[in-house]
Amino acid sequence: MSETYVTPDGRTIGAPVLEMKNITLRFGGVVAIKDISFDIREGEIRAIIGPNGAGKSSMLNVINGFYHPQEGEIWFRGAKRKPMKPYQIAQQGIARTFQNIALFKGMSTLDNIMTGRFNQMKTNIALQILWKGPAEREEQENREIVEKVIDFLEIQAIRKTPVGALPYGLQKRVELGRALAAQPKLLLLDEPMAGMNVEEKEDMSRFILDVNDEFGTTIALIEHDMGVVMDISDRVVVMDYGKKIGDGSPDEVRNNQDVIDAYLGVDHG
Amino acid sequence: MVSKNNVLPEGLDTFPKLLARNAKQWANAPAYREKEYGIWQSWTWSEVFEEVNALAMGYVALGLNEGDYVAIIGRNRPYLYWAMLAAQAAGGIPVPLYQDANAEEMAYVLEHCGARFIVAEDQEQVDKVLEVQDNLPNVDQIIYFDKRGMRKYEHQHLNAYEDVQAEGRAGHYRLAPVLAERQAKLTEDSTCVMLYTSGTTGKPKGVVLSNTNIIASAKASSEFDNLSASDSVLAYLPMAWVGDFIFSIGQSCWTGFCVACPESPETMQADLREIGPSYFFAPPRFFEGLLTNVMIRIEDASPLKKRLFHKYMAHAKKVGPALLDGEEVSFMDKLKYKIGDFLIYAPLKNTLGLSKVRVGYTAGEAIGPEIFEFYRSLGINLKQLYGQTEASVFITQQPDGQVRVDTVGVPSPGVEIRIADSGEVFYRSPGVFVEYYKNQESTADTKDADGWVATGDAGFIEEESGHLRIIDRAKDVGQMADGSLFAPKFVENKLKFFPNILEAVVFGDGRETCTAFINIDLNAVANWAERNNVAYGSYQELAGNPQVYNIIQEHIEEVNKSVATDAMLSGCQIHRFLVLHKELDPDDGEMTRTRKVRRKIVGEKFQDLIEALYDGSTSVSTETEVTYEDGRKGLIKATLELRDVAVVPVNKEVAA
Numbered sequence: 001m002s003e004t005y006v007t008p009d010g011r012t013i014g015a016p017v018l019e020m021k022n023i024t025l026r027f028g029g030v031v032a033i034k035d036i037s038f039d040i041r042e043g044e045i046r047a048i049i050g051p052n053g054a055g056k057s058s059m060l061n062v063i064n065g066f067y068h069p070q071e072g073e074i075w076f077r078g079a080k081r082k083p084m085k086p087y088q089i090a091q092q093g094i095a096r097t098f099q100n101i102a103l104f105k106g107m108s109t110l111d112n113i114m115t116g117r118f119n120q121m122k123t124n125i126a127l128q129i130l131w132k133g134p135a136e137r138e139e140q141e142n143r144e145i146v147e148k149v150i151d152f153l154e155i156q157a158i159r160k161t162p163v164g165a166l167p168y169g170l171q172k173r174v175e176l177g178r179a180l181a182a183q184p185k186l187l188l189l190d191e192p193m194a195g196m197n198v199e200e201k202e203d204m205s206r207f208i209l210d211v212n213d214e215f216g217t218t219i220a221l222i223e224h225d226m227g228v229v230m231d232i233s234d235r236v237v238v239m240d241y242g243k244k245i246g247d248g249s250p251d252e253v254r255n256n257q258d259v260i261d262a263y264l265g266v267d268h269g
Numbered sequence: 270m271v272s273k274n275n276v277l278p279e280g281l282d283t284f285p286k287l288l289a290r291n292a293k294q295w296a297n298a299p300a301y302r303e304k305e306y307g308i309w310q311s312w313t314w315s316e317v318f319e320e321v322n323a324l325a326m327g328y329v330a331l332g333l334n335e336g337d338y339v340a341i342i343g344r345n346r347p348y349l350y351w352a353m354l355a356a357q358a359a360g361g362i363p364v365p366l367y368q369d370a371n372a373e374e375m376a377y378v379l380e381h382c383g384a385r386f387i388v389a390e391d392q393e394q395v396d397k398v399l400e401v402q403d404n405l406p407n408v409d410q411i412i413y414f415d416k417r418g419m420r421k422y423e424h425q426h427l428n429a430y431e432d433v434q435a436e437g438r439a440g441h442y443r444l445a446p447v448l449a450e451r452q453a454k455l456t457e458d459s460t461c462v463m464l465y466t467s468g469t470t471g472k473p474k475g476v477v478l479s480n481t482n483i484i485a486s487a488k489a490s491s492e493f494d495n496l497s498a499s500d501s502v503l504a505y506l507p508m509a510w511v512g513d514f515i516f517s518i519g520q521s522c523w524t525g526f527c528v529a530c531p532e533s534p535e536t537m538q539a540d541l542r543e544i545g546p547s548y549f550f551a552p553p554r555f556f557e558g559l560l561t562n563v564m565i566r567i568e569d570a571s572p573l574k575k576r577l578f579h580k581y582m583a584h585a586k587k588v589g590p591a592l593l594d595g596e597e598v599s600f601m602d603k604l605k606y607k608i609g610d611f612l613i614y615a616p617l618k619n620t621l622g623l624s625k626v627r628v629g630y631t632a633g634e635a636i637g638p639e640i641f642e643f644y645r646s647l648g649i650n651l652k653q654l655y656g657q658t659e660a661s662v663f664i665t666q667q668p669d670g671q672v673r674v675d676t677v678g679v680p681s682p683g684v685e686i687r688i689a690d691s692g693e694v695f696y697r698s699p700g701v702f703v704e705y706y707k708n709q710e711s712t713a714d715t716k717d718a719d720g721w722v723a724t725g726d727a728g729f730i731e732e733e734s735g736h737l738r739i740i741d742r743a744k745d746v747g748q749m750a751d752g753s754l755f756a757p758k759f760v761e762n763k764l765k766f767f768p769n770i771l772e773a774v775v776f777g778d779g780r781e782t783c784t785a786f787i788n789i790d791l792n793a794v795a796n797w798a799e800r801n802n803v804a805y806g807s808y809q810e811l812a813g814n815p816q817v818y819n820i821i822q823e824h825i826e827e828v829n830k831s832v833a834t835d836a837m838l839s840g841c842q843i844h845r846f847l848v849l850h851k852e853l854d855p856d857d858g859e860m861t862r863t864r865k866v867r868r869k870i871v872g873e874k875f876q877d878l879i880e881a882l883y884d885g886s887t888s889v890s891t892e893t894e895v896t897y898e899d900g901r902k903g904l905i906k907a908t909l910e911l912r913d914v915a916v917v918p919v920n921k922e923v924a925a
Contacts, residue, residue: 009421147306152417157535159307210418 007044007234014042016075017186017218018063023072025058032058033069034242040186045212046220047229050239051262056222057099059239060188063220064096065089090119095184097175099191099222105164109174112163113149116181117142149180152214153207169200176207180215187211189221193228205232226263230254238262277488282457283480285358287522292318295498295525301347304532304540312347314525321351324430325358326437326444328386331410331428335360335451338382338463342366342375342398343390345504345530348414348430350517352388353508357461360451361386364463364475365509367862368394369855371900374473376401378465382475382706383407388430391415395427457481463706464511466658467861475706476511476658486661486700487519489682493666494628498525500547505530505537510863511658512632516550519661541622549629553636554864556651558792559621560640561768565796581609582646589614589646594670614647623649630654630666633863635739635758637766638674645672653677655737659715659722660684661700665737676736686737692727693743745868747778753840755783757868760832760841767824768793772853774871775843776879782844784882786875787821788852794820809850809907818912821848825914833917842916845882847889849875850907856896878909887911 005013016039025033033055040046048056061067063074065086074081076092095116103112121142127135150156153173158166163174172192179187192208193201205228211217223229230236230250238246238253240262246253253259281287291300296315303310312320333339339356341363343349353363364382366375368390375397379387385407389395395413402408413419414430437444461480465473490496504517517528526548531540567578588602598606618624629644629651636653644651654666655677665686667678680686684698697720704712716722727746728739740746741758749755757775760783764773771790777783789812797820798805805811829842853859859871872879874893881889890908897903 144306147308151306154533156304156307156532157539213420214417 005041011043011213011234013044013234015078016041017077018220019075020059020063021073021075023059023062023069023074025055025062025067025069031242033062035072036239036242036244037072038237038244038247040218040220041235043212043216043218044234045208045232046218047233047236048220048222048239049224049226049229049236052224053241054224054239055242056224056239057190060096060190060220060222064094064188087119090182093183093185094188095179095182095186096188097172097179097190097192099194101168101171101175103163103171103175103178106162108160108162109155109158109166109177110146110150110160112174113146113177113181114142116149116178117146119182145183146181149177152180152210153177169196169203172196172200172204173207176204180211183215184217186218186220189219191222191224193223193225201228208232226254277457277481277484282484283357283452283455283459284354284461284484284518284522285452285455287484288314288318288321288354288358291522291525298498298525299527300521300525301350302527302529302544303347304530304536304543307532309529309543311527317347317351317354320434321354321358322445322448323434323437324351324355325448326440327433327435328355328359328361328437329444329447330436330440331386331412331433333359333361333386333410335454337361337386338364338384339386339388340364340366340379340382340384341388341508342394343368343388343414343508344534345506345508345513345517346390346414347528347530349388349390349508350504350528352412352430353462353514353518354522356386357455358448358452360455362460362463364465365507365514366465367467367507367509369507370862371856371896372397372400376404378473378475379405379408382463385409386412388412388414392418395419395422455480457484460703462514464514464658465509467510467863467865474708474711477703477706478511478661479703482661482700482702483515483519484523485683486663486698487515487523489699490515490663490666491520491524493668493682494548496520496524496526496548496628500524500526500627501544502526502528502548502550503531503537503541503544503546504528505534505541506550506552507862511662512550512656515662516548538622542620543622545622545625547625547627549623549626551629551631552633552864553631553640554634556631556636556640556644557765557768560643561790561793563617563621564768565793568796568800578613581613582643584609585614585646586642589648590642590672593645593648593650594672610648618647618649623647626650628652632656632677634865635762636674637762639766641674654681655739657722657724659702660696660698661702663700664694664696664698664724667736671734671736673736676731676734676738678737679735680737686730687721688729689723691743692729692740692746694724694726694728694737694739695721696724697721749777749783749840750779750781751840754837755841756838757841759838760785760828760843763828763831764824769797769820770824772866774853774866774868775841776872776882777841780883782883783841784879785825785843785846786871786878787825787846787848789817789821789848791852808852809905812848812850813907813910815910818848818910821846822912822914829914829916833919839917839919842919843914844916845911845913847878847882847909847911850891850909851893851895851905854895856898857894881911 019039021037023033023036050056062069065084068083123135123138193204209232212219236250236253238259245258246256291314297313299311300314300317301312339361341349341352356363366378387398411427412430412433416429457480459480461478461483463475463477465475502516506513521528529544531537584605588598588606591598626649629649632654652667652672655664656662663681665678666681684696687695701720701722725743726739727741727743728737730737741756745757747755755777760775761773764770769790770787772788774786775783825843832842833839855862860866877891888908888910892904892906895903895905
């Protein structure tokens with residue numbers, strides 16, 4: 001594929017932000033990911049789909065620095081990435097959400113989303129305790145960013161509600177909010193629609209499209225349910241048993257025989 | 270006839286003039302507030318004046334002509350109020366629409382008024398307009414406020430609000446004289462606004478209200494309650510409703526008080542608490558809901574708090590209303606009320622956001638005596654008023670010190686009232702509407718040559734107090750088979766006073782007996798279910814639960830006892846009922862957008878259920894079409910139980 005391409009709805013997709021080259025990840029004898037290569041381009045919505053246990057979350061954890069692959073290279077903005085800690089990767093502008101919500105249940109929505117700004121805070125603890133000058137200004141700046149996220153996700157009504165008391169769909173939204181608060185260049189979403197009803201899925205799809213459209217954020221998302229993802233993604237990687245079995249536009253993937261087999265099931269013998 | 274020329278003071282007979290005055294007189298006082306990004310943003314009158322003019326000039330630059338209709342669609346936001354004021358400033362006529370209306374309903378109104386400009390709040394509203402645009406040849410420009418998601422649209426006839434303002438500001442030298450020229454032509458007789466009635470029957474009608482109508486009503490009502498620039502309101506009721514126009518634009522521009530808009534519809538309660546308005550309006554439904562919530566919370570509170578609450582509320586009930594009316598109360602009772610105020614009433618009012626309410630109104634439907642008493646006993650000056658879109662709201666209202674639950678008050682200043690032989694209430698006032706737009710026939714049916722308007726409500730004036738009492742909608746009052754009077758609203762209101770009952774529809778016109786549909790209040794009943802370990806999977810399942818039926822049955826039997834004591838209406842006791850499997854909903858056409866039941870449509874739609882109520886069967890299976898918020902349709906199936914209720918025997922001869 002050339003350096004840039006234009007989507008059917010008229011967005012121009014740029015050069016690769018992240019390139020995964022021949023990634024292999026093993027846990028002892030188990031091969032979770034086997035020699036997978038693909039790229040994520042500037043401004044696109046890239047989906048990684050596949051049946052349960054295909055290695056999707058592991059892939060996200062590799063991108064995010066939780067796991068370090070035994071083989072292969074990760075290139076970030078045209079340069080090879082050294083093995084890094086997750087927080088260092090976060091500082092590069094990569095944020096994520098988790099499959100099984102990882103919020104602070106006892107804290108309010110506002111405070112949870114504020115934690116998304118933690119990496120961007122620069123004043124030291126002494127100044128923060130004194131609550132003077134730079135610390136106060138910084139808090140205000142960060143609060144403003146967080147308030148814009150709250151407004152964007154339409155969760156003003158639960159600003160002060162402890163997250164643990166919220167229904168599942170809203171918790172997912174708060175988690176997206178926390179990731180957005182970091183103002184990421186690349187947003188990784190791990191099954192953002194798992195366990196949601198149709199209406200919640202539609203809302204979440206709307207938010208994902210709006211994030212991409214409003215902030216130009218590149219998005220990589222994982223789903224095992226093909227339905228919604230096919231409608232909102234520009235390109236789709238399909239994984240099965242740790243291997244890549246398809247890569248391309250939703251239409252191409254939908255008509256790929258290997259993909260159909262993986263989803264409908266064939267004899268793997 | 271009221272001579273029109275003497276109604277309004279010189280120089281204050283149009284809204285552009287009022288706004289110019291306010292920008293001078295209260296230049297730095299807050300005019301509008303809105304909570305955004307978690308902070309209350311505010312605009313002074315001089316800022317509002319500038320914003321409105323910039324938008325008005327932008328309208329002109331986009332080609333708005335004098336007399337053009339400008340439709341406004343969205344929730345209460347300062348920007349949309351300015352869009353209405355700007356329409357007037359540019360010589361146009363604002364037409365606010367119900368924001369939750371679906372595309373079809375919107376198409377009807379937009380087509381009927383022939384709106385050329387549409388100001389929509391966000392993508393959702395723009396989408397609705399675009400969906401029906403092919404049938405609306407008149408629509409020329411759509412202006413949207415929230416830019417989110419709008420980037421990919423074709424922008425030939427689509428502009429962002431701030432861009433329109435920027436264009437207006439840029440063309441200031443060219444456009445300001447045009448505005449001045451157009452405003453000079455406006456008079457007190459020019460159309461101020463066109464509001465569509467919610468229409469309990471048939472299609473909505475466009476009520477044309479002149480500057481005199483609105484400004485005179487705003488002036489008279491502001492003087493009635495001594496409203497001033499230091500008052501404040503929270504604007505949260507639909508902008509398309511006449512009351513909101515009178516409060517948030519009419520009275521606000523007249524007296525200069527500040528209008529606050531909530532952050533989002535869901536935060537209204539929290540915003541109310543933060544703003545603490547001094548002037549507050551809410552339909553009975555709101556006060557009922559609030560009281561239900563309070564009671565639910567108290568049920569969950571610790572025993573000590575519960576005891577304190579009940580002890581002091583009992584005392585408040587005894588002396589609170591009397592204190593509010595300035596009557597004599599013994600010293601000990603006063604002292605006890607003070608303690609109660611410190612412990613219970615003040616904190617409760619503060620939590621509800623009603624601490625500062627000096628004048629509170631409820632209208633639209635009858636309010637339950639217990640609900641009304643609850644708020645008054647807390648020391649909140651809640652009063653009732655009776656009004657209509659056609660009257661620019663005010664027909665009657667209750668003066669301080671003469672507040673009662675069973676009347677709607679004395680005629681508002683400048684209003685004359687007459688009761689026809691049929692019992693229907695007629696009124697005449699400076700607020701009486703000009704006409705129904707493009708509907709001479711209905712205008713003539715409603716308003717006679719002398720300016721008397723038929724309300725469609727049956728009522729009478731109490732001789733000793735001069736207060737008006739409303740019995741029911743005139744056309745709903747009927748006769749039962751034995752000739753006794755049938756007044757469904759009278760019974761329904763009694764039923765709705767129970768927190769567990771959200772809505773009730775009573776049938777019985779021309780029949781031997783009365784029957785009823787009941788809608789449970791999900792909040793109250795779900796809380797009861799939780800406390801009693803009753804499991805349910807859906808609204809439908811909860812509604813059909815036999816224990817829920819038992820509760821409703823008890824409520825109805827209590828109502829029957831109370832109905833039986835009324836000599837005229839004792840025939841209206843309910844013999845059989847069922848609990849509906851779905852909530853009555855405006856999206857399904859069963860209610861108006863202001864949430865009044867459309868009796869006829871409900872009757873037609875659930876014909877099979879009514880038949881079953883009268884043929885003696887004990888259960889009935891039914892299928893109902895429902896409309897989802899996005900316009901898709903679905904079908905729900907249910908088998909409903911029908912129950913008999915004990916009635917109190919009435920001696921017919923005595924009753925007659």
